[in-house]
Every structure is written in structure tokens, then in C-alpha cells.
Amino acid sequence: MSLSDLQQQPTSSPLVAISVSFERDNLLARGLGLDHLKELLVRLTRPLLRQGVSLAYGGHWDEREDNFTYELLRLVSAEQADETEHRMASAPPATIGNECLPERPSAGRLINHAAWPHYLKITPSIEAQWINCCRIVRVTPVMAGIEPGETVTADRLVVRPDDEDYPALALLHGARCLSTMRQLMMRGVSLPIADSERPDAIQPISARIVLGGKLTGYQGFVPGIFEEALLSLESGSPVYLLGGFGGATEALAEALLAAPSAAKPDALREAWQRQNTPLLARLQDACASSPHPASVRTTSELLSALDAAISKAQGNPDKALNNGLSLTENETLLTTRDMREALGLVHKGLARLGLMKALQD
Numbered sequence: 001m002s003l004s005d006l007q008q009q010p011t012s013s014p015l016v017a018i019s020v021s022f023e024r025d026n027l028l029a030r031g032l033g034l035d036h037l038k039e040l041l042v043r044l045t046r047p048l049l050r051q052g053v054s055l056a057y058g059g060h061w062d063e064r065e066d067n068f069t070y071e072l073l074r075l076v077s078a079e080q081a082d083e084t085e086h087r088m089a090s091a092p093p094a095t096i097g098n099e100c101l102p103e104r105p106s107a108g109r110l111i112n113h114a115a116w117p118h119y120l121k122i123t124p125s126i127e128a129q130w131i132n133c134c135r136i137v138r139v140t141p142v143m144a145g146i147e148p149g150e151t152v153t154a155d156r157l158v159v160r161p162d163d164e165d166y167p168a169l170a171l172l173h174g175a176r177c178l179s180t181m182r183q184l185m186m187r188g189v190s191l192p193i194a195d196s197e198r199p200d201a202i203q204p205i206s207a208r209i210v211l212g213g214k215l216t217g218y219q220g221f222v223p224g225i226f227e228e229a230l231l232s233l234e235s236g237s238p239v240y241l242l243g244g245f246g247g248a249t250e251a252l253a254e255a256l257l258a259a260p261s262a263a264k265p266d267a268l269r270e271a272w273q274r275q276n277t278p279l280l281a282r283l284q285d286a287c288a289s290s291p292h293p294a295s296v297r298t299t300s301e302l303l304s305a306l307d308a309a310i311s312k313a314q315g316n317p318d319k320a321l322n323n324g325l326s327l328t329e330n331e332t333l334l335t336t337r338d339m340r341e342a343l344g345l346v347h348k349g350l351a352r353l354g355l356m357k358a359l360q361d
Contacts, residue, residue, distance in 0.1 A: 013052045013053055013054060013105075013108060014053045014054070014206040014207070014355045014356070015053070015054050015055075015056050015111060015202075015203050015204070015205050015206055016048055016053055016054070016055055016056065016205065016206060016207050016208070016209060016350070016355065017055075017056040017057070017185055017205040017207070017208040017209070017228070018041070018044075018045065018055055018056065018057045018068075018072070018208075018209055018211075019208060019209065019210040019211065019213065019224070019225050019228045019229070019249075020037070020041055020057075020068055020210075020211045020212050020213070021059075021066075021068070021212055021213050021214045021224065021225070021247070022034055022037060022066040022068075022212060022214075022247075023212060023213065023214050023215060023246060023247040023248070024066075026215065026246040026247050026250075027212065027245070027246045027247065029246070030244075030245070030246050030337065032245065032246070032337075034065065034066055036245075036339075037211070037212055037245065038068070038071055039339070040211065040242075040245065040339055040342070040343070041068060041071060041072075041211065042071070042075055043339070043343055044209060044211075044343060044346060045072065045075060046075060046079065047347060047356065047359055048108060048350075048356055049075065049076060049079045049107050049108040050079060050105075050107065051105055051108075051356050051357055052105035052106055052107065052108050053108045053355065053356055054108035054109050054110070054111055055072060055076075055108060055109075055110050055111065056110075056111045056113060056185055056205050057069065057072055057110060057111070057112055057113070058112070058113040058114070058115070058178075058181055058182065058185065058224070059072075059112065060114070060118045060121070061114070061118070061119075061121050061122050061126065062121065069112065072110050073110060073130050073133055073134060076107065076108070076109055076110050076133040076134070077130075077132075077133050079107040079108075080107045080109075080132065080133065082107075083106065083107045109132075109133055109134060109135065110133055110134040110135075111134070111135050111137060111202060112134050112135070112136050112137065113137045113139060113181045113182075113184065113185050114136055114137065114138055114139065114181075115139040115174070115177040115178045115180070115181040116138070116139065116140055116141050116144075116151075116173065116174065116177040117152075117154070117157055117170065117173075117174055117177075118174075119136065119138045119139075120154055120157070122136060122138075135200070135202070137181075137184070137189060137191065137202055139177050139180055139181040139184060140177070141173050141176075141177060143177075143180055143184070144173070144176040144177045144179075144180040144293070144296065145176070145180075145293040145295060145296070146173055146176065146177075150169075150173075151173060152167050152169055152170040152173060156170065157170060161174070161219055161279060162217075162278075162279055168282050168283075168285065168286040169286060169290070171219070171279065171282055171283045171286055172283060172286040172287055172290060174219055174220075175219065175220045175221050175283055175287075176293070176296045178219065178220040178221075178224065178227075179220060179221060179227065179296045179297065180295070180296065182224070182227055182228055182231055183231065183295070184202075185204075185205055185228075186204055186205060186231050186232075186235055186237065187204050188201065188202055188203050188204040189201075189202050190202070205237065206237075206238070206353075206355055207237065207238035207239065207240070207323065207350065207353065207355055208228060208229075208232045208237065208238070208239045208240070209239075209240045209242070209346060210225055210228065210229055210239060210240065210241050210242065210249050210252070211242045211245055211247075211249055212225075212245055212246060212247035212248070212249060213225030213226075213247040213248030213249050214247065214248060215247060215248050215251065215267050215276070216273075216276045216277045217277060217279075218277065218279075219279065221280075221283070221287075221296075221297070221298060221299045221302055222273065222299055222302045222303060222306075223248045223267075223273075224248075225247070225248040225249055225252070226248055226252070226268075226302070226303075226306055227302055229241065229249075229252055229306075230302065230305055230306045230309055233309040233310075233313065233320055233321075234305070234309060236322050237322070238321070238322050238323040238324065238349070238350075238353060238355075239321050239322070239323060240321070240323050240325075240333060240345075240346045240349060241253050241256070241321065241333065241334055242333060242342050242346070243333070243334040243335055244334075244335050244336045244337040244338075244342065245337065245342075248267070251265045251267040251268060252310070253334035253335065255268060255310045255314075256310055256313055256314060256317045256320075256334060257314075257317070257331065257334055257335070258314065259314070260311065260314050260315070264307060264310070268303060268306065268307065268310075269303070270299055270300060270303050273299065273303075280299065283299075284298075284299060317330050317331070317334070318330045323349045323353070324348070324349035324350065324351075324352035324353040325345060325348065325349040325352075329345055329348070329349070332345060333345045333346070347359050
């Protein structure tokens with residue numbers, strides 16, 4: 001099978017987005033560690049993959065302990081291997097009359113939305129290694145409305161983004177690409193394929209599962225989970241917030257459950273973000289000195305929109321989250337630290353929406 005054939009594998013089954021990142025101190029304060037977060041991620045997603053549901057994730061490809069991209073890739077690979085073994089060991093499908101009984105569905109795969117400059121680290125050999133498991137969607141500066149001649153060249157990106165020698169313009173372009181990436185996950189995207197007249201259509205996500213998340217040290221205009229949750233709330237797309245496991249998700253959960261008159265969590269305020277993420281000040285300075293595309297919102301605009309979305313959802317979070325769970329069930333999901341309880345609620349909501357089959361207790 002050629003590379004083009006592999007890229008054109010259909011993604012007509014549901015596509016569920018995963019929003020997750022690791023906030024070490026925040027999680028440790030709850031008696032949890034990275035291994036707990038990884039276990040929860042695997043137990044959330046394995047039943048989906050086994051039912052043919054694919055996963056969308058915008059994670060990077062750095063070889064780090066807290067990298068969830070490789071965690072998901074290994075899981076997809078294992079499920080595909082298990083599916084192959086199952087098919088080889090099974091007898092030919094049984095029939096009733098002239099109709100075949102349904103077979104086990106093909107395992108889902110990973111759709112990795114990778115924004116510039118993060119995808120520059122994905123070498124051809126890395127992509128080839130995971131081609132059966134993963135379709136990479138490279139979100140380029142051009143897709144974010146940046147003229148080709150304006151893009152910072154790769155040789156100027158050898159230092160870390162928090163280094164003072166890292167170009168401020170690269171911070172700005174990277175943030176715009178991240179916001180564009182998140183928008184494309186919501187509405188889908190068609191990508192050209194070499195030697196093929198038919199583009200590869202990546203469908204919009206059907207739902208989003210949100211877990212953990214950085215509150216500081218991020219590279220976009222706001223914490224990624226804030227922007228991803230906002231887009232789901234604004235569009236009415238189903239979203240599951242596992243607030244009991246800390247991070248940015250917990251801040252969102254606290255705000256949703258608070259009385260309308262209560263003060264929002266500090267992390268939802270721009271002044272707090274500027275104070276706790278020094279990179280943001282450099283990014284905002286660069287943004288102020290450069291024309292800003294209307295399709296990408298600034299930090300102030302995103303936090304203002306998030307505040308409005310949360311205020312609208314308060315009192316009726318089940319309506320805003322639109323995830324198949326009742327008010328009481330959502331209140332539990334927003335606060336529980338019981339892994340089994342959280343897993344059960346997410347899978348129950350997805351089953352009620354018809355995005356997966358109900359699991360047996």
C-alpha cells in the first residue's frame with residue numbers, strides 16, 4: 001500500500017478530541033502523578049479505539065516523559081496489532097441466511113494536528129514509522145494567514161521559546177498557528193495529497209474530552225485547554241470536563257460550578273496569566289506591533305469570550321456541555337477524583353450520544 005493510500009484511509013467513524021497536558025505541581029498537590037494521568041488517558045481511549053472511534057490530539061513530538069503523543073501512538077499500535085491477531089485467529093464470519101454477522105470494527109487511529117513550528121521535528125522516518133497508526137495534519141503559517149515570506153526560518157529556532165534569543169515573531173506566528181489548529185479540529189480540513197486528485201478530508205471532531213492541562217508555561221495566547229474548551233462551548237459540540245484531576249480543567253470546572261456572582265478563578269484573568277507566564281508579555285508585545293488577522297483572537301479576546309461562555313453556562317452546565325449527561329452527572333464529572341467514576345461517566349455520555357456502544361459494567 002502506497003503512502004497516498006495510507007493517507008486516504010477513511011475517517012468516517014466518530015473523531016473524538018483529547019485535550020490533555022501535565023501540570024506537575026498541580027497534580028502532585030492532589031496526590032496524583034504523571035503515571036495516574038497516563039493510566040486515566042489509556043482507560044478513557046482504549047474502549048473508543050476498540051469500537052473504531054479515532055482520536056484527535058494536537059500534541060507535540062518531543063521525546064519527553066510527559067509527552068502524550070507517543071502514549072497514544074503506542075496504544076493505537078497495540079490495538080491495531082490486537083485486532084489483526086483477532087482477525088487471523090477467528091473463523092470466517094458466521095452467517096444468518098445470506099447475511100454476514102457483524103465483525104469486530106477496525107481499530108481507530110490517531111489524527112495528530114501539529115502546528116508550526118512543532119511539526120518541524122517530525123522527520124520523514126518518524127512519520128513513516130507511525131504511518132499505519134497516525135495521520136499528521138500540519139497546520140502551516142500560510143493556513144494561519146501568514147505570508148510565506150514572513151515566516152521565521154528554522155535555523156533561528158534552535159533555542160527554546162523561553163530563551164530571550166528566541167524570535168518574538170516566531171512566538172507570535174506559533175501562537176497564531178496553534179489557534180488555527182484548534183479551529184481546524186472543530187470544523188475539519190481537506191489536505192492535498194501528492195500524486196492524487198482526491199484530497200484527504202479530515203472530519204470535524206464529534207466530541208472533546210478535557211483532562212488536566214497547563215495553566216502556565218504555554219506557548220499560545222491562552223492555556224490550550226482554555227481555548228479548546230471555549231471553541232466547544234461556543235459551537236455546542238459535546239465536551240467532557242474531568243475537573244477533579246487538576247490543571248486548567250479544574251479551573252474551568254470551578255468557574256462553571258460557581259454562583260454567577262462569585263469571582264472567577266484567578267487563572268481566568270489576564271493579569272494573572274501575564275504574571276505567571278512571562279512568555280505571554282513578549283507575545284503580546286509582538287502582537288501589538290503586527291497586524292492581527294480577524295480569524296485569530298488575542299489573549300484579551302479569548303479570555304473575554306471564555307468568561308461570557310462560562311457565565312452563560314452557569315446554572316445549566318449540562319445544557320452548555322451538551323454531552324449526554326444530566327446536571328447531576330456533570331456536576332460529579334466536574335469534581336470527582338475517582339478514576340473509575342469519571343471513566344464511567346464519560347463513556348456513558350458518549351454512548352448516549354451514539355458515539356460509542358455502551359460498555360458492560
